[in-house]
Amino acid sequence: MHRERIDSRELIQRLKLEPHPEGGFFRETYRARGNVVRENEGDARSASTAIYFLLCDGAHSAWHRIRSDELWHFYAGDPIDVHVLDANGSLVTHRLGNALDHADTVFQAVVEAGNWFAAECHDAQGAALVGCTVAPGFEFSEFELAAPGTLEARYPQHRELIERLNPEV
Template sequence: MAILSDTPQQRLIDQLGLIPHPEGGFYRETFRDEASVVRVSDGAKRSASTAIYYLLCDDAYSAWHRIRADEVWHFYSGDPIHVHWLTNDGELVTHRLGNPLVHPETVFQAVVPANCWFAAERVPDPHGGVGYALAGCTVAPGFEFSEFELADAKSLATVNPAHGPVLARLAGR
């Protein structure tokens, strides 16, 4: 995605040292805990936690994916973000992240449970949005790309037909 150099989006990318993320948007890992934990379910040794900056610009979105750890989303700046996730029962849950002082019915933080399919999208403000949303994500136990799985949105839609439109809209590229 080409972003004009004089935009707030490009300034954030430059100042925070962000790079493209495979699921969409831009990111940079800001913390990886030196302490480690062993996951009881499979004995895997992981950093206790990790944190990133995550930026969605213009029409970019985080495609459906899942990881094997809980992920806490933190809102920092810009337009609200919808973080959608599917429960094990196939229910679609949507967290609306944002600054509740500016965007009613938003929250500063939300949690996506481990092993759930989830996706996120910037919610343009019809009254003059800024064209980006800056968030942070904290994962515990720490994030590893080896445990990152992009979804086959068509397969997800077959299992969850009631949510077909949002699954298709946020499908991987």
């Protein structure tokens, strides 16, 4: 089995990654010049955006949601679990990884607009470089971190996972 080890410090520097408010490190790599307008809304926004996203050193992506679909792409490192809660409380975990090396992983997964989601390396000591493409494009004004206690109250059946991946307060 081929295993790509990530030197997270070197990668942060080489890719010019910065700390992300949800956890991990990121850098926007693409913002479409063309704009779109959502149905029943007047604000124009980029048609699409893309970022590099690195999880390492035990960090996780805390529970958050956005108003657009987000496509996750696996690039290198260890498998990463992307946990998604829909409005009905159903939990789906997508395991991103090198699907040629890990039969239980996929190269891409979609988080639909409005769903709460969080991510972590499957091995807490692992490191993973992924990409996220958002359409219509990502705007921090539409980024919402879960308030402490909110998701636990709404989805008590997933309390342990929600509490473990809560944002740092």
